[in-house]
Amino acid sequence: MSTLTLDTVSHYRGRGFAHTHDTPLLIRHHSQKECRYVVIAPWLDFMTRWNEGKVTAAELTDWQTTALRAVLGHVHSKSPFYRRRLAGVNLDIKDLADLAHIPYTTKDDLRDAMHGMLSGTVADAQFYFETTGTTGRPTPCPRSAMDFDLNVAPLAHALDLIVRKHFTDDGERPILAVVAPNDVHAACLSLSFAAKQIGIAKLDLFPITPTLGFARFFEVLVELRINMILCSPGLLMALAEMSSSYGVEVPDDLAVKVLLTTGEMCSDGMGRLLAQTWNADVYNFMYGSQEAGCPAVTRPDGTVVAIEPTYLLEVLDLETETTLGIEGYGELCLTTLVPGLKPLIRYRTGDLVSIAPDSTGRRTVKVLGRVKDMTDLGGRKRSAAEIDNTILADPELIYGYELEVHAVGGQDRVHVRVKAKEGADHDQLKALVAGRVTAAFGVPAEVTIHPLLDLKSATGGWVSWKTARIKDRRAQETDDIETRSAADLARAVEQAI
Numbered sequence: 001m002s003t004l005t006l007d008t009v010s011h012y013r014g015r016g017f018a019h020t021h022d023t024p025l026l027i028r029h030h031s032q033k034e035c036r037y038v039v040i041a042p043w044l045d046f047m048t049r050w051n052e053g054k055v056t057a058a059e060l061t062d063w064q065t066t067a068l069r070a071v072l073g074h075v076h077s078k079s080p081f082y083r084r085r086l087a088g089v090n091l092d093i094k095d096l097a098d099l100a101h102i103p104y105t106t107k108d109d110l111r112d113a114m115h116g117m118l119s120g121t122v123a124d125a126q127f128y129f130e131t132t133g134t135t136g137r138p139t140p141c142p143r144s145a146m147d148f149d150l151n152v153a154p155l156a157h158a159l160d161l162i163v164r165k166h167f168t169d170d171g172e173r174p175i176l177a178v179v180a181p182n183d184v185h186a187a188c189l190s191l192s193f194a195a196k197q198i199g200i201a202k203l204d205l206f207p208i209t210p211t212l213g214f215a216r217f218f219e220v221l222v223e224l225r226i227n228m229i230l231c232s233p234g235l236l237m238a239l240a241e242m243s244s245s246y247g248v249e250v251p252d253d254l255a256v257k258v259l260l261t262t263g264e265m266c267s268d269g270m271g272r273l274l275a276q277t278w279n280a281d282v283y284n285f286m287y288g289s290q291e292a293g294c295p296a297v298t299r300p301d302g303t304v305v306a307i308e309p310t311y312l313l314e315v316l317d318l319e320t321e322t323t324l325g326i327e328g329y330g331e332l333c334l335t336t337l338v339p340g341l342k343p344l345i346r347y348r349t350g351d352l353v354s355i356a357p358d359s360t361g362r363r364t365v366k367v368l369g370r371v372k373d374m375t376d377l378g379g380r381k382r383s384a385a386e387i388d389n390t391i392l393a394d395p396e397l398i399y400g401y402e403l404e405v406h407a408v409g410g411q412d413r414v415h416v417r418v419k420a421k422e423g424a425d426h427d428q429l430k431a432l433v434a435g436r437v438t439a440a441f442g443v444p445a446e447v448t449i450h451p452l453l454d455l456k457s458a459t460g461g462w463v464s465w466k467t468a469r470i471k472d473r474r475a476q477e478t479d480d481i482e483t484r485s486a487a488d489l490a491r492a493v494e495q496a497i
Contacts, residue, residue, distance in 0.1 A: 078119035147340035179231035232263035260285035269392030
């Protein structure tokens with residue numbers, strides 16, 4: 001049996017990611033048969049230079065190509081799944097375009113292979129995580145020290161830049177509340193290490209637990225004057241709506257300055273709604289998953305950039321399912337460039353993205369929902385982000401919405417149920433939303449104001465934006481795992497309130 005231990009630690013300058021390696025960071029593999037070292041200092045050094053804008057396009061391509069060859073050899077040698085999947089495949093990658101000849105990995109592969117996907121055993125892990133199981137069988141996601149540290153590094157860098165932007169030397173120190181499950185999920189622990197690395201206070205504050213609950217949740221926000229919150233967008237809006245029931249008014253009674261969203265899609269419209277509701281600056285902090293880690297993080301200007309030293313991002317055409325390369329509009333496909341415990345090769349995430357370069361050459365990532373959450377309206381498939389942005393265009397008037405799609409006489413019709421903010425003119429709101437929906441999607445729209453939306457609209461986004469927001473009456477309803485999971489989450493919230 002082998003275990004992983006950290007022989008030494010890297011030393012950091014100040015609060016940021018910049019560091020020296022007077023004592024390199026080494027990971028020792030102990031077993032009866034081998035004792036070898038993996039030096040991760042090169043990854044940290046390269047990532048630091050990349051963060052500082054000192055890596056040229058040619059250097060990045062060379063780094064990614066070399067890392068890709070190493071990872072392919074690593075999984076072929078150590079992962080039972082990839083040994084079978086890559087049998088007979090030419091792994092002698094000359095350039096990144098050769099990646100197109102490598103087979104995809106799917107979510108079904110992860111569920112079928114389970115521990116056979118790993119390049120080692122769970123005992124080789126530093127930490128054990130797994131997927132939520134809300135969309136299918138939970139799959140193991142253990143991370144070695146190398147995996148974990150190289151995943152935390154970009155989170156720490158992104159968090160540090162936001163802290164430096166919003167908390168100056170005027171005496172106020174950041175206190176970050178992470179509102180997320182912390183059982184076998186990575187977010188809480190990863191943010192603990194990131195916060196420790198940059199020297200800020202952090203606490204886990206998930207109200208949907210018997211040890212906390214919503215009443216104490218709001219008390220802690222007030223007592224500690226929490227000024228940063230990481231949470232899913234839907235739950236943030238639900239918290240704002242229910243706060244008055246606990247004697248707290250959002251935002252008046254709180255000190256929150258910064259909201260960091262994760263866990264589900266945060267469209268531009270939702271971001272504006274959160275900013276207006278909480279009177280705070282909103283960042284779509286990180287994109288990722290339990291199985292894939294964190295391949296993209298925010299910058300202080302609000303854009304989300306790919307972490308290209310440790311991930312290779314491809315875009316797949318929605319119709320042909322072939323690669324469009326490293327930029328474009330389509331399904332996101334990830335390849336891990338770290339030879340850790342569970343590298344994924346050409347992993348089809350199922351997420352709809354738009355990837356484009358910015359003026360600095362970095363690749364920005366806009367997550368537009370899941371591919372399977374696209375909805376046919378007016379004869380065209382519409383992304384979750386398109387629908388969100390259309391309905392949430394007036395953040396001062398609306399808390400949230402649910403959507404029903406009907407077919408009447410062969411024509412699509414939409415019924416939007418809107419939760420209005422206090423003081424909003426209901427007739428004006430209904431006219432605004434109906435007009436925008438019809439103009440954007442070419443379908444008749446009816447809008448009604450509801451005093452209370454289904455709790456699934458707040459928590460169901462953890463499972464699926466579509467499951468949370470849309471009821472498609474044109475198709476027969478199915479009792480699938482996503483629908484059941486969203487209902488279970490809603491019941492858990494209702495019991496905790």
